[in-house]
Amino acid sequence: MSKSTSILDRPILKPRTDQVSMSAYGYLYSELVQYHQTRASSISELEERLASSGYGVGFKILELLSYRNKDNRRETRIMSILQFISSSVWKSLFGRAADSLEKSIEHTDEYMIFDYNPITSNFVSVNKAVSDAYISGIIGGVLEGAGFTARVSAHSVDIEEGEMKNGLIGMPSRKDKAVFLIKFSEKVLERDAKLDR
Amino acid sequence: MSKSGSITAAGQNLWAKVPKANSELFALTYGSLITELIRDYDQNIPEINNQLDRIGYSIGVRCIDELFAKSEVNGVQIPSCRELRETAEVVAKIGFRMFLGVSCDVGKLTEKSFSLYLSENPLSIFVELPQNEVGVDGSSSHGPDWTQLKYSNVYCGVIRGALEQVNLKVECEFVGDMLQGDDVNEIKVEVKEVIADGAGEDYQEE
Numbered sequence: 001m002s003k004s005t006s007i008l009d010r011p012i013l014k015p016r017t018d019q020v021s022m023s024a025y026g027y028l029y030s031e032l033v034q035y036h037q038t039r040a041s042s043i044s045e046l047e048e049r050l051a052s053s054g055y056g057v058g059f060k061i062l063e064l065l066s067y068r069n070k071d072n073r074r075e076t077r078i079m080s081i082l083q084f085i086s087s088s089v090w091k092s093l094f095g096r097a098a099d100s101l102e103k104s105i106e107h108t109d110e111y112m113i114f115d116y117n118p119i120t121s122n123f124v125s126v127n128k129a130v131s132d133a134y135i136s137g138i139i140g141g142v143l144e145g146a147g148f149t150a151r152v153s154a155h156s157v158d159i160e161e162g163e164m165k166n167g168l169i170g171m172p173s174r175k176d177k178a179v180f181l182i183k184f185s186e187k188v189l190e191r192d193a194k195l196d197r
Numbered sequence: 198m199s200k201s202g203s204i205t206a207a208g209q210n211l212w213a214k215v216p217k218a219n220s221e222l223f224a225l226t227y228g229s230l231i232t233e234l235i236r237d238y239d240q241n242i243p244e245i246n247n248q249l250d251r252i253g254y255s256i257g258v259r260c261i262d263e264l265f266a267k268s269e270v271n272g273v274q275i276p277s278c279r280e281l282r283e284t285a286e287v288v289a290k291i292g293f294r295m296f297l298g299v300s301c302d303v304g305k306l307t308e309k310s311f312s313l314y315l316s317e318n319p320l321s322i323f324v325e326l327p328q329n330e331v332g333v334d335g336s337s338s339h340g341p342d343w344t345q346l347k348y349s350n351v352y353c354g355v356i357r358g359a360l361e362q363v364n365l366k367v368e369c370e371f372v373g374d375m376l377q378g379d380d381v382n383e384i385k386v387e388v389k390e391v392i393a394d395g396a397g398e399d400y401q402e403e
Contacts, residue, residue: 020223020319022216023263024296027256028223032230035252039237053229060225060323093222119218134226 026123033131047130047154051137058141061089074146078111078184078192081146086113089142094119099177109189113139113180116159121178129156132178139180149185154178204286207273208294211264214271215295224322231348240341246350250369253354261359264295281388284365285311288356288386305385313356315382318375320349326376347371352384366390 032053033046040046065088066074075081086098104110120135121128132154140152156176230252231245238244268275268291275291278284285303293301297319305312326348330340347353353369360367366389373383 018220018317018319019217019298020220021212021296021298022218023260025218025223025226027259028226028230031252031256032226032233034255035230035233053226053233056229056232057222057225061221064221093219095217095219119222 022119022122025119029120029134030123032134043127043130047133050130050133051140051152054134054137054139055141055144058138058143059145060141061093061138062142062145065089065092077195078148078188081143081148082111082113082182085139085142089138090115093138107183109184109186111182111184113182114177115180116177117174118178121156128176128178129154132156132180135178136180139182143182148188150188151183151185153181153183155181201286201290203274204276204283204290205294207268207275208291210273211267211271211291211295212298215267217298220298220319220322224320224324227320227351228323242341242343242345246345246347249347249350250354250357253351253356254358255354256351257355257358257360258362260292260296260355261362264292264359267295281308281311282306284360285313285386288359289313292356292359310385310387312372313384313386315352315384318349318382320351321376324348324376344377347374348376349374349382356384356386360386361392364392364394366392 033050036046036049036053040049065084069088075084082101086101090096090098098113099116100114102112102114104112115135118132118135121131124131136152136154140150143150143152155178157179158176159174231249234245234248238248265275267273275287276283278287282303285306289301289303293299293313293315299315299317299319302314302316303311304314326343326346329343350371353371356369357367368387368389370385370387371382372385373379373381375382
């Protein structure tokens with residue numbers, strides 16, 4: 001095949017600044033959800049299927065961002081990979097950092113990423129957590145690709161009085177936020193503890 | 198200002214006002230949809246093309262609603278289309294611009310058909326199609342024939358769905374695809390029928 005510009009010759013180092021409209025993404029994503037919905041027999045299967053769609057995206061975005069990262073760093077610690085996800089990955093995919101990253105108080109192997117307005121449930125009114133499963137899949141993919149085996153799940157939590165609200169312009173502000181719960185496997189925690197010494 | 202110029206301006210105006218999402222996320226999400234289709238339909242390529250068209254159709258019927266609604270809200274005038282040339286311009290300069298932020302050109306205009314040329318395709322920024330498997334003796338093997346895959350066939354469905362809502366029954370075909378080595382992406386749109394208004398006499402305004 002004689003292609004004048006093969007995709008492999010195109011530069012990927014510079015992050016692309018071009019955008020599409022939010023609604024175009026909304027339509028496309030809703031079709032992905034509907035596609036899975038017709039094939040899933042239960043809510044949990046739908047979540048699983050969406051997460052598995054996101055999983056591949058996670059791997060690819062990790063590779064892409066690692067190439068673009070100028071200081072050739074490789075994240076080896078739990079905290080730094082989580083920060084990488086909630087800032088770099090989030091910024092490159094959603095144009096902004098995640099709203100917060102927290103460590104669970106009750107369980108030492110659990111971490112949480114909060115987002116008040118994830119793009120996957122912007123236009124969803126019921127069962128937002130199911131729709132956010134796609135993002136949990138992306139997180140899972142990035143973590144697995146970086147060598148941190150973890151189980152990631154998406155949840156939806158009501159926001160408390162006085163908490164920040166930043167809905168989309170023209171949309172009613174949301175009464176809930178997305179929580180991505182990340183539970184690392186024991187081996188990962190052991191390794192991280194060893195590195196502490 | 199010429200009519201075509203005002204259509205272009207309307208498209209850019211609308212594009213400036215809609216909320217945006219990252220194009221890489223868009224491309225990767227579309228890619229994961231394609232991956233699912235290829236897996237679920239067992240690499241049956243004609244069926245995958247059909248499914249993409251169907252998916253596009255259901256997007257298209259919503260798109261056109263949004264296009265009219267957003268132009269009304271934002272005070273952007275969309276000229277009414279009296280002939281096919283104007284319809285084609287609106288699809289290219291307003292539709293593609295407003296949703297995908299790309300420019301798109303109209304060509305090969307006849308009374309019943311036109312072609313849309315898309316030099317940038319936001320769906321395929323990371324895509325390279327696999328080569329067909331070739332057997333040891335040089336014969337083609339049993340693998341799927343990737344040259345048949347219309348990766349961006351979803352556009353055809355979108356255009357078909359959108360135009361059907363405004364009483365134009367069209368058939369679309371993705372005739373040129375840069376992923377397959379063509380110089381430009383070309384979507385051929387052919388008008389089959391202008392649907393008469395559906396409402397019966399009972400519903401007509403007095």
